[in-house]
Amino acid sequence: MKITTKINLLTTVWMLCILMLINFVVFFLFMKTTVNMEENVLFQKAEDILKDIDTNQSSSYVELKLKDYLTDHSFIRIIQPKNKVIHEVTNDQKLLKKIKEKYTKTKQAQTRLISAENGEEEVLIVRVPINNGKKGSLEIGERLSGLETRKEILRRILGFCTILATLLSLLGGRWLANMIMRPISNMIKTMEEIEKSGVPKKINIQNETRDELHTMASTFNRMIDRLQENLKKQSQFVSDASHELKTPLTVIKSYANLLRRHGIQNNEMADEAIQAIHSEATRISKMTETFLDLANLEKENVLEMNEVDLVSICESILKQLKSVYKREITLRFEENPITIYADLLKIKQVIIILLDNAIKYSNDKIEVILEKNQQYAIIHIKDYGIGIPEEEIENIFERFYRVDKARSRDTGGSGLGLHIAKSIINLHKGEIKIKSKEGSGTNVELLLPISNGNDEKNAQKRNPRQLVSFHQ
Incomplete structure (x- = not known):
């Protein structure tokens, strides 16, 4: 079954359930209100009768007075204890015979269904004690003929409204389902086109609905x-x-x-x-x-975070490079240790890449300076070599980019070192900045965030493989 059909049916069924509940409440409240109004009318009539008549008068006088209060299809009785009727008037003998007299000492009202010519009919009966029941009780009953008519009219109105609401719900549900499914259908269509052609394609969003x-x-x-x-x-x-x-x-x-x-x-x-x-x-x-x-970096491998001492790392790397290249490389730092949370092998790889470039493109000394502020640990790698032209600095982090292609061939560079270094620093949420002047040297500045370590210590190690270390 299609989603649009499901939405249509579910909205219609839900609407029908709501309508049925509302119809029941409306019908119940209508009946309750109408009957209460009729009860109030009869109780008021009973009070008027008790004020107007004297039960000590003759039977003919009392019954004559009671007849003045009769309405269509009603009766009035005065009943003494043991359900003895002493006065009784009516204009509906069938009704009188169906309702049995009842003496009461309390004010009462009740409705009863009786069989009539056109089916069942509801009768309202009220009973009021006379002089707290010492002189008997007054009983009034009448057919609620108008109520049956109004009930039938209400049923028809509710039935018509239910059918109309169902039709509108079906139409509205269909419109709603189509509106909801339109972007999904566009997505399905786009996916099918991508599957057939193999070419990625976007969905055309026509309306900015923000849903x-x-x-x-x-x-x-x-x-x-x-x-x-x-x-x-x-x-x-x-x-x-x-x-x-x-x-x-x-x-x-x-x-x-x-x-x-x-x-x-x-x-x-x-x-x-x-x-x-x-x-x-x-x-x-x-x-x-x-x-x-x-x-590996293109796949955005997650870092294996540990506590790292930058001073110790730099000392170890410089010791190795000095012995291999016989170059003057100095290390200066403000405090010891300078600790961050990082991937040890990847940070070492970045430092080696930058020092290797400094060695290749300079013949003078190389300086490594470590410092720290409230947010970052900072590594400066400074050489006094050939430098980089100002217009080339913004391109040097691109893959396979070389400032001097002929010289890079001679030094064995691939043009990927700085791209890899920048990718690693980005994974650490840090920054890499290069300041250089052609003929005067280059200063590379690494900014690595300093965290409190509580979260980093518990960081999930999502990839056990390490990046291949940089080879000279």
């Missing part, structure tokens, strides 16, 4: 935006990776062909070819590892 359906359609469109962005990134990644791999593969192929044509008789040429092939193969291996790093 849940609008939110659902907007969420779907945002999902499509993200999917298109990821597809674009994937396509760009494949294109860039293919381009980057093309050069070393071409070199390897060229030297392999050279060896195939000339063999290894020429030792000098063979050594040159082997060295070139080994160098380019190593470059491809490093580039593949960098691609894996980038792929």
Whole structure:
């Protein structure tokens, strides 16, 4: 069964239930109010009779007085104890015979159904004691003929209104179901088109209703935006990776062909070819590892957060790099330790990437400065090398981007290091800033948030795999 049909039926059934309840309440209140009004009229008549007549007078006099108070299809009795009738008048003998006399010492009112020519009919009877019951009680009864007519009219009106409301509910339910299902139908249609064509497509939102359906359609469109962005990134990644791999593969192929044509008789040429092939193969291996790093970051891997001492990390990294590169790298810090909550391996990778760039593009000393404020732990990595042109700074975090492509080839760079570093810092909710002047050097500033650690200590470790460490 379609959702529109379900909505239509459910709204109609619910409307019918509400109408039935309302009809019952209206009918009950109408009957109660009408009967109460009739009771009040008869009680008032009984009081008037008791004021007007003297039960000590002759029977003919009393009955003559009582006849003045008769209405259509009614009777009046005066009853003594033991249900003895002493005075009785009526203009409806059938009614009189059906209602049995009853003596009472309290004020009473009741309704009874009796059989009549046109079916059952309701009779209203009131009883009022005379002189607190010492002189008997007055009993008045009359057919509620008008009430039956009004009841029938009310039933017809309620029935007609119920049928009309049902029809309107069916029409309204159909309109409501179509209105609710319109964006869902558009979404289904769009999904079917995406399934057939394989091309992501947004839902056309015509009305800004700001309801849940609008939110659902907007969420779907945002999902499509993200999917298109990821597809674009994937396509760009494949294109860039293919381009980057093309050069070393071409070199390897060229030297392999050279060896195939000339063999290894020429030792000098063979050594040159082997060295070139080994160098380019190593470059491809490093580039593949960098691609894996980038792929992991593109999937937004969650950090494995722990307490990290930046002073200790920097001391360890600088000790290794000094021994390998024989370069002057100084470390300064305001306090020890400087502690943050971060992913240890990823933070080390960022620092190594930045120090590696400083080593490659400078020949003078390199300074690492650690400081701290109320919000951030700050790492400055400063070199006095070739620097970066001002117009190039905003592009250096893009994948495969190189300021000096020829020099980057010589130093073995892939153009991914700063992109990876920025991605890691973004995952830590931090910032990376670069200030540079061509010919004067570069200052890289890392800002890493300082948290209280209570939440970070208990952070869920959602991915046990670590990023591949940066290779020199």
